[in-house]
Amino acid sequence: MSGLNHVTPGGPPVTTRLSETVTMIKLSVGPMDNNAYLLRGPGGSVLIDAANDADRLLELIGDQAPDTIVTTHRHGDHWQALADVAEATRSQLVCGRPDQDAIATGAWVEELTGVWDGDTVALGEESLAVIGLVGHTPGSIALAYRGPGGVDHLFTGDSLFPGGPGKTGSPADFASLMDDLETKIFGAYDDATEVHPGHGDDTTLGTERPHLGEWRARGW
Template sequence: MTTYTGNVSPGGTPDTRELSHLIITKVAVDPQMSNNCYVLRCRATDEQVLIDAADDAQALLNLLGAAGATKVITTHQHWDHHRALKAVAEATGAVVVAGEPDADAITEQTEVTVDDRVEHGDVIEFGKVRLEVIRITGHTPGSIVLKYDDPDGTPHLWTGDSLFPGGVGNTFGDADAFVSLINDVEERIFGTLPDETWFYPGHGNDSQLGAERPHLAEWRERGW
């Protein structure tokens, strides 16, 4: 079996990781923005959700296949993460999920109603899989991170644009937003989860918290 690396590129082959109860497929779309999209499939029921319908609706629908998606989760309101949301939601009939403070902006930009406006600590369920919502304020007001506690392994996080290998997300020169972002990332992610936790960002390669933890003070000091 091919080892999962998480290294994907737009137009390239998706990469799939098989856990005991969950199958994760990562694909990149749009050569300019290179957004990551993730299909999560419950092994017990074959129910699927899509994280960030970023672009190229047909590629995402092909990846979902006949099973479709029961939910589409948008990590935050920025345009590059939901360009295919309308087409995918209409084709699948999926429940549309997003963080409460970003929901209105997503609807305004996509003309798609957010059915499930989630808050920090809420749980998103599909099949026998549970994803916990972690609210991270700073990159946008309502960015969310999704946590899966693998009962037979380590935690897994989908971090959108709030956390990447090498730093937190862009706060566009807003010092207060940066402080909010680094505080939330430090307290709600690094402060509660072990080094073995694997995280999957909205762009680029994956990483583990242990590889990033030694650099938290450096990130705070540099201000980005």
Template sequence: MNIGAGYTGDVTVGGPADVRELPDLTITKVAVGPFDNNCYLLRCAATGEQLLIDAANETGTLLRLIGDTGLSTVVTTHRHGDHVQALVDVVAATGARTIAHPLDAPEIPVPTTDPVSDGDEVRVGEVTLRVVHLVGHTPGSVALLYDQGDGAPHLFTGDCLFPGGPGNTFGDAKAFSTLMGDLEAKIFRPLPDTTWIYPGHGKDTTLGVERPHLAEWRARGW
């Protein structure tokens, strides 16, 4: 099992990125202001092709991270404004294709060239990511799963799952129930405790750390 020695995922706005080197994929995490958003640059080891998860803000920071290699794809995990503030400029500078779920795409400030649904695959070079549609934080929120088959999957959850609980459902009991149902059925049930969680804000976690608290989250309602 190789989860990338030395990587912690603890990044701060204005600070350095953290890099995880996997056999087939390099994951670079950076925090941008003013809402402490996480952006993730994925690079295929075999081809050098790159994919960005959430062009949240700080265009210059993101373009420096991308470098001269170029960017093939930007995936927007959901439609909220703090996750798309650099999207127009990043796409204009790189010509990257844009990916989002159709239910959120109309409110994203760049047309979605490649809409995706639950179970679809997104490729970056020779690496395949699977789309997981999670309803509740927004109607069209998506997570991306990279499972290299070594027992330690990697899951980019946007604002649907954080250390300590699910994403904000803004006091909507039905949305909370839907999000919890999707998290349990599509994330916690099929994936192992070793699954590493890369959220849209803040520190990383694992399913093993969070799993014992599912009943507690249900009971508190947020």
């Protein structure tokens, strides 16, 4: 059974209104079923993870080039189309500061801006808050959209999925990611908050919160 905002590889995008002013278009791209998110707000737009299928992303973008393309972390399946889309759109490129060099080298892009906790990414007249989540990679980031008077939205890359945190390479990385998720995500946002991950269906913090102890206990 399909979950929240379900998209399929090669299939059509799903369009959802996040607030009275911001629309999210979600598209599955590439062989690893990566989610790319195009957020359109008043006076601007942001693309989250130019992961693959540059031609499909550019068709989705159309004549309104995003002001910014955000890459959530350094893993190659999240930036396969970054160079091509960046060349076509001339958008500003943003990623987590600790992953900046790895993404610039891997994706062959220049003028990549590193961000971290406390920074924001403009979404036209509104903004997305940057949240650093160390563990899946050293520089993974989530983006938070707090719509006026509405439900909050978190774009978590591969740091949080329905059913648990993203993959980590050591017990220390797992502990770091869980600490950050518990303090910066579950400790800062309410149960109605929607989570938009780097792969698969969306979820809510209320759905996932009861399982935090289980995740700690199983170690992944």
